[in-house]
Amino acid sequence: MNIWLAIIGMGIITYALRLGPILLMERIEIGGTARQALRFVPAAVLSAIIFPELLMPGGTLDISLGNERLLAGLLAAIVAWRTKNVLWTIAVGMAALWLLQAVG
Amino acid sequence: MIPDTPTASSRPRLSELWGGVKAELPIVLGGIPFGMIYGVLALAAGLTPAQAQAMSLIVFAGSAQFIGAQMMGTGAVLPVLWLTTLVVNLRHALYSTALGSDLRHLPRRWRWLLAYLLTDEAYAMTAVHYANRQIPITYKHWFFLGAGFIMWAEWQISTAVGIFLGAEVPASWSLDFTLALTFIGIVIPGLKERPSAAAALSAGIVAVLAYSLPYKLGLMAAALTGIVVGVVLERRDPKGLASSNSSHEAQNP
Numbered sequence: 001m002n003i004w005l006a007i008i009g010m011g012i013i014t015y016a017l018r019l020g021p022i023l024l025m026e027r028i029e030i031g032g033t034a035r036q037a038l039r040f041v042p043a044a045v046l047s048a049i050i051f052p053e054l055l056m057p058g059g060t061l062d063i064s065l066g067n068e069r070l071l072a073g074l075l076a077a078i079v080a081w082r083t084k085n086v087l088w089t090i091a092v093g094m095a096a097l098w099l100l101q102a103v104g
Numbered sequence: 105m106i107p108d109t110p111t112a113s114s115r116p117r118l119s120e121l122w123g124g125v126k127a128e129l130p131i132v133l134g135g136i137p138f139g140m141i142y143g144v145l146a147l148a149a150g151l152t153p154a155q156a157q158a159m160s161l162i163v164f165a166g167s168a169q170f171i172g173a174q175m176m177g178t179g180a181v182l183p184v185l186w187l188t189t190l191v192v193n194l195r196h197a198l199y200s201t202a203l204g205s206d207l208r209h210l211p212r213r214w215r216w217l218l219a220y221l222l223t224d225e226a227y228a229m230t231a232v233h234y235a236n237r238q239i240p241i242t243y244k245h246w247f248f249l250g251a252g253f254i255m256w257a258e259w260q261i262s263t264a265v266g267i268f269l270g271a272e273v274p275a276s277w278s279l280d281f282t283l284a285l286t287f288i289g290i291v292i293p294g295l296k297e298r299p300s301a302a303a304a305l306s307a308g309i310v311a312v313l314a315y316s317l318p319y320k321l322g323l324m325a326a327a328l329t330g331i332v333v334g335v336v337l338e339r340r341d342p343k344g345l346a347s348s349n350s351s352h353e354a355q356n357p
Contacts, residue, residue, distance in 0.1 A: 001185075003155050003176055010172055010189045011162035017190070017197040019219035023212075025204025036338065037331050038202040042228055043300050044307040044330025045195045046287040048323050049167065051308030052315050053284035061312065069281060076288050086130040086289030093285040094137075097278055 068104060072096035116243040124250025127229045132258040134286045137279040139259050142169055143266020144273045149177030153267045160263040168192045188319045195327060199227040206234045210245055221252025228290045303334030
């Protein structure tokens, strides 16, 4: 594989996805339903990334007390809910993961 | 988001720019370990330092770069790599659609620049800022620029640090976990109402169930499920719909 070609192709694809709709919206007015749907994008997309990270750390489903990432992630979620602070969420989550890995 | 200081009226551009930087700062700090671990992983996958850094400059999309570097390491063919990139980054087209109507008054060169800076993290903060209709739209793109640029600078520098440190950052530190934690910190505080909580939960469950689909298609299936669930539940609950029409506060994060 030509690595440089691979990188440039990835860059073009990613930039097109980011730029295309912005330019299209110049002429198109989106309706109420689409607008409503777009408000759920961050929660849906980011959760779709978070859940496998917590529940499938090795690529297979692991719902047990032995799953350190799941426990640390749940604790981080509680911190996020209470503090609404990203830095605290990351700090507590990483500390919990390291602690669980040291103990386990 | 923007503090109501005297400078807010006298120097609106600078104030918006700085507001964007400040709003993004916690996420930027949280992103440093993730950028470092990308640099380490890219070298481990066989990329040269120049290639690893160039990917951060040219692609500038964390999770796609992780997957891309891994696929390059295992010698995947180009069409498969590009298709995976397309699916993993399709969510950026949704962000771009969501912000498009708020940016349409801008000259093209502004939109080209802001599109390059449109990451998950920059979108999360910028969408909240645009949703606040109390602040006029006139200078809001400077907020976007501030949030996007500081995220960009963090990503380039932390990639370089990761490349420089290389194997001195052992995998046992689990720094890749900071991405999931950052997203948890963005999503959870926004789940105030049932529709958004159900959207997050259903998307997460489908993402796990559809994980083994090829080209990361499960990610897109999960996102679409979550969006549909959110819309349907909001329609059923007139109270939720009314509040979302009168204000954009229900928006995430």
